[in-house]
Amino acid sequence: MCIRGALSRRTDRPxxxxxxxxxxxxxxxxxxxxxxxxxxxAIVLRRIGGFILRYSLVFxxxxxxxxxxxxxxANGIQSMVSHSPVLFWLYPAFGVxxxxxxxxxxxxxxxxxxxxxxxxxRLSAIGSLxxxxxxxxxxxxxxxxxxxxxxxxxxxxDITLLGAALWTASEALDGQA
Numbered sequence: 001m002c003i004r005g006a007l008s009r010r011t012d013r014p015x016x017x018x019x020x021x022x023x024x025x026x027x028x029x030x031x032x033x034x035x036x037x038x039x040x041x042a043i044v045l046r047r048i049g050g051f052i053l054r055y056s057l058v059f060x061x062x063x064x065x066x067x068x069x070x071x072x073x074a075n076g077i078q079s080m081v082s083h084s085p086v087l088f089w090l091y092p093a094f095g096v097x098x099x100x101x102x103x104x105x106x107x108x109x110x111x112x113x114x115x116x117x118x119x120x121x122r123l124s125a126i127g128s129l130x131x132x133x134x135x136x137x138x139x140x141x142x143x144x145x146x147x148x149x150x151x152x153x154x155x156x157x158d159i160t161l162l163g164a165a166l167w168t169a170s171e172a173l174d175g176q177a
Contacts, residue, residue, distance in 0.1 A: 062107075141155055
């Protein structure tokens with residue numbers, strides 16, 4: 001008996017013989033209730049995971065953006081920024097501390113834009129794409145900074161943050177439709 005034929009015409013409930021039930025269990029075919037529960041569970045996990053991914057990215061951007069106003073952070077990034085083919089001009093134009101603050105402003109703006117997902121998916125996508133570009137630039141420090149040494153492990157976190165930025169961009173773009 002096929003599964004479609006197993007539906008009762010009167011009640012639209014499936015009627016399976018015991019051999020059909022054992023056979024479907026043996027080949028791993030989930031019943032509808034299990035499939036629905038699994039699907040609902042996956043949806044809940046996806047939403048929770050997406051929320052954590054988005055707002056941990058926002059947290060890191062706001063935290064590191066705010067730290068750019070401290071002299072320790074400004075001095076800590078000096079060698080990386082001064083050797084960057086993208087950011088080298090900041091120090092001659094603004095000096096070490098103010099150049100660091102410019103980077104901080106960019107990080108804060110990007111973080112706020114990503115956080116706006118609920119109200120403006122388009123702005124959130126723009127922020128996420130900005131974060132993507134920013135993380136590509138910071139990852140380039142691994143090859144442009146001479147004697148990066150101890151700074152390399154700190155920069156490697158940006159691979160994960162780059163993935164988070166790409167995911168949040170795609171999710172926000174999907175939310176525009």
